[in-house]
Amino acid sequence: MxxxxxxxxxxxxxxxxxxxxxxxxMAAVAVAVLLSVLDxxxxxxxxxxxxxxxxxxxxxxxxxxxxxxxxxxISLLPLAAAGxxxxxxxxxxxxxxxFVVASVLCAASGNLAELTAARALQGFGGACIxxxxxxxxxxxxxxxxxxxxxxxxxxxxxxxxxxxxxVAAGVLSVAGWRWLFLxxxxxxxxxxxxxxxxxxxxxxSGGRFDVVGTVLLAVAFGALFLGGDQLAHAGAVWLAVxxxxxxxxxxxxxxxxxLGRSDPLLPVDLLARAGFRTAFLTGFFGFVASNFFIxxxxxxMMNELGRSAVATGLLMTPWPVAIVLVAPVVGRLAxxxxxxxxxTIGLCGTATGFLLLRFLPADPSNFDICWRIALAGAxxxxxxxxxxxxxxxxxxxxxxxxxxGMMSVARLLGQTVGGMLVALTLGILAPGGVKTxxxxxxxxxxxxxxxxxxxxxxxxxxxxKEESSAF
Numbered sequence: 487m488x489x490x491x492x493x494x495x496x497x498x499x500x501x502x503x504x505x506x507x508x509x510x511x512m513a514a515v516a517v518a519v520l521l522s523v524l525d526x527x528x529x530x531x532x533x534x535x536x537x538x539x540x541x542x543x544x545x546x547x548x549x550x551x552x553x554x555x556x557x558x559x560i561s562l563l564p565l566a567a568a569g570x571x572x573x574x575x576x577x578x579x580x581x582x583x584x585f586v587v588a589s590v591l592c593a594a595s596g597n598l599a600e601l602t603a604a605r606a607l608q609g610f611g612g613a614c615i616x617x618x619x620x621x622x623x624x625x626x627x628x629x630x631x632x633x634x635x636x637x638x639x640x641x642x643x644x645x646x647x648x649x650x651x652x653v654a655a656g657v658l659s660v661a662g663w664r665w666l667f668l669x670x671x672x673x674x675x676x677x678x679x680x681x682x683x684x685x686x687x688x689x690x691s692g693g694r695f696d697v698v699g700t701v702l703l704a705v706a707f708g709a710l711f712l713g714g715d716q717l718a719h720a721g722a723v724w725l726a727v728x729x730x731x732x733x734x735x736x737x738x739x740x741x742x743x744x745l746g747r748s749d750p751l752l753p754v755d756l757l758a759r760a761g762f763r764t765a766f767l768t769g770f771f772g773f774v775a776s777n778f779f780i781x782x783x784x785x786x787m788m789n790e791l792g793r794s795a796v797a798t799g800l801l802m803t804p805w806p807v808a809i810v811l812v813a814p815v816v817g818r819l820a821x822x823x824x825x826x827x828x829x830t831i832g833l834c835g836t837a838t839g840f841l842l843l844r845f846l847p848a849d850p851s852n853f854d855i856c857w858r859i860a861l862a863g864a865x866x867x868x869x870x871x872x873x874x875x876x877x878x879x880x881x882x883x884x885x886x887x888x889x890x891g892m893m894s895v896a897r898l899l900g901q902t903v904g905g906m907l908v909a910l911t912l913g914i915l916a917p918g919g920v921k922t923x924x925x926x927x928x929x930x931x932x933x934x935x936x937x938x939x940x941x942x943x944x945x946x947x948x949x950x951k952e953e954s955s956a957f
Contacts, residue, residue, distance in 0.1 A: 502628035503686060511626045512635070514680035516642045518582055519619050521673050522612035523643050525589070526554060527650020528657070528666050529605075536663050542598045552715070553602045557609035558616070559898050560707045564700045565617040566891025567751050571695065574618035574625075574887060575685035581614025582681060586674035592667040613894075620890035624878050625686045632878065633820025637871035641813040644806050644867070691749055691884050699751040702740040709733030711902060718906035718913070753888040761880035762889070764941050765825065765873050766896050771934035772833060772869055773900025774907070778927030779840055779862065780805070781908045786843075786920040791850065804856045808863030809870075816871050825872035826941035832872075833938060835865025837931025844924040873938065 503511055529536075529551060537547035569577040588608035595601035619639060627635035657665050713730030717723065744750035756762045780802075787793040787801060819828055839862025846854060874893055881889035911926065912919040 502631070503626050507684065508626055510680055510684035511622070511686060512638065514578070514677060514685050515619050515622050515626070515639065517673060517677035518578055518615045518681065519639065519642050520646050521582075521585060521670060521677060522615050523646030524650055524653065525585075525608065525612070525667070525670060526551075527647055528654040529554070532654050532658060532663050532666055535658060536601070539663060540596070540598055540601065546598060549598070549602050550605055553606040554609035554612070555898065555902065556708060556711055557606045558613045559711060559895070559902065560704045561610055561613040562617050562891045562894050562898070563703060563751055563753070563888070564695075565614050566621075566887045567749070568695060569618040569621065569890075570691040570749070570884070570887035573690060574621045574688045574890075575681065577614050577618045578622065578685060579678065579681045581611045581617075582674055582678045583611075584608075584614060585611030586671060586678075587611075589667040589670040589674070593664040616894040617891045618887060620874065620878055620893050621688060621886040622685060622890075624886055624890075625688050629879075631821060633822075633871055633875050634817035636874045636878065637813050637817030637820060640867075640870045640874065641810055644809040644813070647806050688886065689883060691887075696751045699740060699743060702736050702743065703752060706733050706737035706740055709736065714903070714906045718909040749885065749888075753885065753892055756881055756885060756889060756892065759880055761941065762877060762892075764937060765876040765880065766892055768825075768829060768833075768873050768934050768938040769870075769877070769893070769896035770900045770903075771930055771937060772836075772866070772873070773897050774904040775833075775836065775840070775927045775930035775934060776866060777901050777904025778908060778923045778930060779843070781905060782912070782920045782923035782927075783843065783859075785912070786924070787855070790920065791846075791855075797852075801852060801855050802859065804860035805863035805866075808860045809867035812864050812867040813871070816868055819868075820872040820875050823872070824941070825876040826938065828872040829869045829876075830935050830938040830942075832865045832868030832870075833931050833935035836862045836869065837865075837928045837935060839863075839865060840924050840928035840931055844921055844928060869934075869938075876941075 502508070533547050533550060536550060537543065540547075565577065565581075585608055588604050588611055591604035592601060592608060595604055620636065623635040623639050624632060653669075654666060657663075657669065709729045710733035713726045713728075713733060716726035716729065740752055741754060744752045744754045747755070749755075757766065784798050784802065787798045793801060816828070839858050839860075842858045842861070843855075846858070877893050877896075878886070878889050907926070908923055911923050915922050
């Protein structure tokens, strides 16, 4: 096949690509996703170094992370809707260009304001990529193998999370923090080459872009994010509540505006589908549960179990490693068994792992810690691909972009809410808040499993009809 495979046509909506064409297309998606996820992870680790170098406080430097996440959350759904109109491949390429340019601006920043603005632009570029990555996977793989493609996509995300601390430590040991952004240039170049030459065309939807809806969504998500963050960090309560009320009111107006539309910006039409709604809520609660563990466990190991920072980092690695190891098997299982079974079992395993961590002995060995974390990670790896596949297959083909965006929204919202709840719990219950966080993580994990399990009762009826209509 010639290099002009960027125009790789798909003979039927779900025939997918085969052979080298599929490998090149997945290379474009995988490197682009890895770029956006890895950059978020490495900056988290480097925050203290960055704060010191640009002469700002640790508290103020948090906006280097918040700016990226806030812009990503706000722009995901509008960009997913735009991807339906201009094409998922084109949106991915635009995102890569923006991300690389923003990376150069981050490296050239001389103060907090410049770096925060560049990170916001980078978050927008990352959202362009994440809003359409699952939609692209749906057209790269045939329907019968979609579970494998989504599992591979999830594996790349897990690898980005796992490699983040290692990459950050390696770069900072030999160079300054600015190189954390400059390393994006060669990766971005590789991703852009494959994106230009290998990504398939996807069906386009018509209609005008909803500017008013986009503004309402930005106000709703932005206000809820900022108000929740203020409340979680014990800021001015009256101000936090006022901002959150503004966000809730904007969200209510937005939902009312979206009702009855054929392609709403906020996909209330997809959420009206039982299968899609259940998968979205399962993903949301699953990521809330994971952040209860990911954020609080390092505090537990360092402050209560007496592990060093290096040892803590190593002891946390069974989580992403287990996700990576189960991914090949889960991909095949997701094409044979329903999410109602696989995701429920996986979330029960994750919740059980968190519960076992909550009741660790007073002086546990490293093995005691590792096998519990590995159990939780393996369960999480089993839960994600089938649930993500359920979100994509219960959405009509013309709404693939919005379904892809909502998949990322479930993850980002879950992580954001989980982080806020951890901050709130640690602030109220310190020093015993860490164990409470693990208990809450287990409870939320079992809640997610319960939500997932509700699909079993109607899967052979309404759910199967929804899945067949998507194809």
